[in-house]
Amino acid sequence: MNICMFTNTYLPHVGGVARSVSSFAEDLRKRDHRVLVVAPTFPQDDALPGEETGVLRVPAIQNFNGSDFSVRIPLPFIVDQKIDSLMPDVIHSHHPFLLGDTAVRTAYRRNLPLVFTHHTLYEKYTHYVSLDSDIMKRLAVHLTTAYANLCTRVVAPSRSIADLIAERGVKPPIVVIPTGVDVDFFQSGNGADFRRLHGIPLDVPVIGHLGRLAPEKNLEYLTEAVIDALKKISAKTRFLLVGAGPSESRILEMFTDEHLQDRLVMPGKQSGLDLSNAYNAMDLFVFSSKSETQGMVLVEAMAAGIPVIALDASGTREVVADNRNGRLLPENTSSQVFAETIINFFANRDNAHSWRKAAACTAHEFSRDASVEKLIGMYQSLLEENAQNESMKKDTFDPWDKLLISLKTEWEILSEKANAIIHVVQEEYLKK
Numbered sequence: 001m002n003i004c005m006f007t008n009t010y011l012p013h014v015g016g017v018a019r020s021v022s023s024f025a026e027d028l029r030k031r032d033h034r035v036l037v038v039a040p041t042f043p044q045d046d047a048l049p050g051e052e053t054g055v056l057r058v059p060a061i062q063n064f065n066g067s068d069f070s071v072r073i074p075l076p077f078i079v080d081q082k083i084d085s086l087m088p089d090v091i092h093s094h095h096p097f098l099l100g101d102t103a104v105r106t107a108y109r110r111n112l113p114l115v116f117t118h119h120t121l122y123e124k125y126t127h128y129v130s131l132d133s134d135i136m137k138r139l140a141v142h143l144t145t146a147y148a149n150l151c152t153r154v155v156a157p158s159r160s161i162a163d164l165i166a167e168r169g170v171k172p173p174i175v176v177i178p179t180g181v182d183v184d185f186f187q188s189g190n191g192a193d194f195r196r197l198h199g200i201p202l203d204v205p206v207i208g209h210l211g212r213l214a215p216e217k218n219l220e221y222l223t224e225a226v227i228d229a230l231k232k233i234s235a236k237t238r239f240l241l242v243g244a245g246p247s248e249s250r251i252l253e254m255f256t257d258e259h260l261q262d263r264l265v266m267p268g269k270q271s272g273l274d275l276s277n278a279y280n281a282m283d284l285f286v287f288s289s290k291s292e293t294q295g296m297v298l299v300e301a302m303a304a305g306i307p308v309i310a311l312d313a314s315g316t317r318e319v320v321a322d323n324r325n326g327r328l329l330p331e332n333t334s335s336q337v338f339a340e341t342i343i344n345f346f347a348n349r350d351n352a353h354s355w356r357k358a359a360a361c362t363a364h365e366f367s368r369d370a371s372v373e374k375l376i377g378m379y380q381s382l383l384e385e386n387a388q389n390e391s392m393k394k395d396t397f398d399p400w401d402k403l404l405i406s407l408k409t410e411w412e413i414l415s416e417k418a419n420a421i422i423h424v425v426q427e428e429y430l431k432k
Contacts, residue, residue, distance in 0.1 A: 001379055002034045002086050006103035007094040010039035010055070012271075015212050016296050017119045020157075020179040021094055025054065027180070027372035036086045038079060038099060056082045058099070079106075088112060090379050094119060096147035104150055113382035116148055117155040117177075118165055121314070124216045124291035145169050152382060155375075157294030160314040175378050178294050178318075180368030186303035187360070189276030198267050200281065204236040205346055208282030208306070210270075211289075211297050213245035218311075220247070221335050222288040223254045228339035230263055233346055240265045242278045279304035283352075284345055287316065288338070290331060295319040303363035307355035309341050319366075323351075325358040 005025065009018045025035040038056045058079065083106055092115040093103035100116075107114035122144050123137040148154045148170045155177050156162035162174045195202055207226055211217060226239050241251065241264065248266070255264045270278045279285075285301035285308045292315035298308050299319055308326035310316045311333060322328040327341050345352060 001028075001090065001376075001383070002036075002088045003028060003090050003092055003379065004036045004038065004083055004086055004088040004106065005092045005094060006038045006099040006106075008040060008098050008100070009095075010037060010042075013042055016179070016292075016294065017094055019296065020117070020119065023179060023182075023368060024372060024375060027368055028376070029054070031372070031376065033376070034086065036083065036088070038083075038102070040099070089383055090115060092117070093151070096122070096144045100147060104147075107152075111386075113152040113379075113386050114150070115153045115155060115378070115382070116151040117157070118144070118148065118161060118170075119157060119293055121161075121291050121293060141168060148172065152385075153378060155378070158315045158318045160317060161293045164314060175374070177374045177378065178299075178366055178371055179296055180371030181296065181299045181303055181363060181366050182368055183303045183363050183366075186276050186279055186300050186363070187305070189273070189278070189280035189304055191277060191280030191282070191304075194274070194277035194281040198240075198265055198281075200238055200240070200265060201236065204238055205234060205284075206238050206240050206282050207284050207286055207342060208240040208242070208279070208301075209286055210242040210275075210278060210301070213241070213243045213247040213251065215247055216289070216291045217247070218288040218290055219251060220254070222286060222338075223251050224335040225288070225338035225342065226286065227254065227258050227260060228336060229342040230260055231258070232339070233343055235263075237346075238263050238265050240267075240278070240282055242267060242270050242275075244269050276304070279306060282306050284309065284342065285326075286338075286342065287311070289313065289316075292316055299363050299366045302359035305356045305360045307345070307352065307359050309338070309345065311338075319362065321358070321362070325355050325362050 005021055007017060007021045009015055011018055011022050021037060021039075025037055028035050035054055036056060037054060038058065041057045041059055056079065079102060088106075088110070089112065091103050091107035091110075091112050093100045094117050096116065103116075104114065106112070122140040145165065145168050148165065149172065151172050154165065154170055154172050154174045156165060156174050157176075157178050159176050162176050166174055192202055194200075195206075200206060207229070209222065213219060230237055230239065239255075252261065252264065252266070255261045267278070279301050282301070282304075283306070285298070285306045287295070287298060287308060287310040290311060290313040292313065294315045295310070295318070298310065298316065301308055302319070302325060308320050310320050310326065310328060312328050312331050317328060320326050320328040327345075329338060329341060
């Protein structure tokens, strides 16, 4: 099969969507499928678009509104030319906005199946636009749902997200396909090497967290809980915070205010073997995000045999089993209770041992092989459905047909967005 994926975030950007697209593309290629990833440029020096294989980079405005996301600049002719050379069988969109619209146009104009993976709860990210409000949150929900309804299939990374988006009105069939994790890779990391490299003694307890350091990850809450725990447990205990992002300075400030900055280790973004080593340097993984669609970092931590303490939320509850591979605390748990749970973990080593074994077992349920086979099966079913309607084959269209399809596509994109906006306006009006 030839698959064309559209994503607004891709390597070297660090985040769940970028890693998901990258791992699926890699696994599909290993099975002799051709994959073209259409993604924006990023400013980092380690991104070498000219040397990438299977990636079409489009120019983009960097660091949109203070975030570390890029907003692409439309270049339809360049994109179309490259896609035509691939002769795709399936179009797979990973975002409902920006390049997501290009994915719709690409699929509709070529009469191809369109898949959309609902990676993100966009209402949790409205702080990146100037009008962060309840109206913006509802608009994000309605726009994403409207986009999903333009697609042939919708992929949900977890069952809780599948149930949520169905309740919100997503009409196409929803398929649950989590992003797979390379269990062997994360299991084989060398935590001692990582500790030595970053000045962490081998014999001290380490509380860890890994991910993008951003407001939507609920990190101020997590920082409060960790600080509270550090004050009450061994003075040797460290907090290993792996990642980078806009919340970085605020977290450091909070530790400094409590005179605990010497117990905070912030090595920045990690990749490759360093990423696996980082997980293996931890004794406990803590997580408080309520905006996840899949707890990918949780599975990676568990692959390294690291138990997790997390808040009960979408994407997390599929991974963390309370009192089996960690603790799953109610979503409204106070930071003080979260801190007590951390303290109890280090006080009860019997639980820690059994949770480590259970964590490693959990990780195997989310292997990359299992996930990519589910994705391939879905693609194949779409191709079979598409082949049933021979009269709509793309090579039978004359120029007039193609023009009508283009106009219809633009109208459907516009009308779905307009309906979403009208729906939110009506809701607001009825409140008054």
